[in-house]
Amino acid sequence: MRVIIQRVKSSQVEVDRKVIGKIGRGLNLLVGIADTDTEAELDWMVRKCLDLRLFPDETTGNDRWEKSVQDIGGELLVVSQFTLYGDCRKGRRPSFSQSAAPEYARALYQ
Numbered sequence: 001m002r003v004i005i006q007r008v009k010s011s012q013v014e015v016d017r018k019v020i021g022k023i024g025r026g027l028n029l030l031v032g033i034a035d036t037d038t039e040a041e042l043d044w045m046v047r048k049c050l051d052l053r054l055f056p057d058e059t060t061g062n063d064r065w066e067k068s069v070q071d072i073g074g075e076l077l078v079v080s081q082f083t084l085y086g087d088c089r090k091g092r093r094p095s096f097s098q099s100a101a102p103e104y105a106r107a108l109y110q
Contacts, residue, residue, distance in 0.1 A: 001031070001032065001037045001041055001042065001045050002032040002034075002084040002085065003030065003031050003032070003045060003049065004028075004029070004081070005027055005028070005029055005049060005052070005054070006027065006029075006030075007026075007027060007055065008023070008025070008027065008028050008077075009024075009025055010023065010025065011023050011026075011028050011077050012077075013077065021077050021079075022077075023075035023076065023077045024074075025072065026069050026075035026077070027049065027054070027069050027074065027075075027076050027077070028077050028079070029076060029077070029078045029079065030079050030081040030084065031081060031084075031109065032080075032081050032082055032083070032084025032085050033080075033099070033100040033105040033108050033109065034098050034099065035099065035100045035101065037100060037108060039108065042108050049069075049076075050069060050070050051068050052068060052069075053065045053066055053067060053068050054067075055068070055069070055071070055072050055074070080106075082096060082099040083096070085098040085099040
């Protein structure tokens with residue numbers, strides 16, 4: 001499993017000019033699921049993303065990252081991103097053979 005985490009003040013996802021997901025302050029998570037990923041790995045990754053201290057403690061005036069997304073009452077915008085497993089080492093077309101099949105990835109994602 002691969003996850004790209006982006007701290008955001010606000011974020012939204014649009015499909016065909018229609019907003020399908022929107023959050024305020026929190027985290028964007030681009031999630032790629034491999035064909036070998038398990039529910040146990042997913043549970044670990046969820047806990048890790050929720051517990052990572054990526055936000056400053058504004059009460060102390062310190063810029064050190066002290067707070068998690070849960071600590072600040074933040075939101076998550078999770079986007080399935082199979083392209084995180086694109087392999088471009090051979091040829092000119094990326095291979096996505098390590099990405100999970102859509103049905104399997106959808107089951108873990110949801």
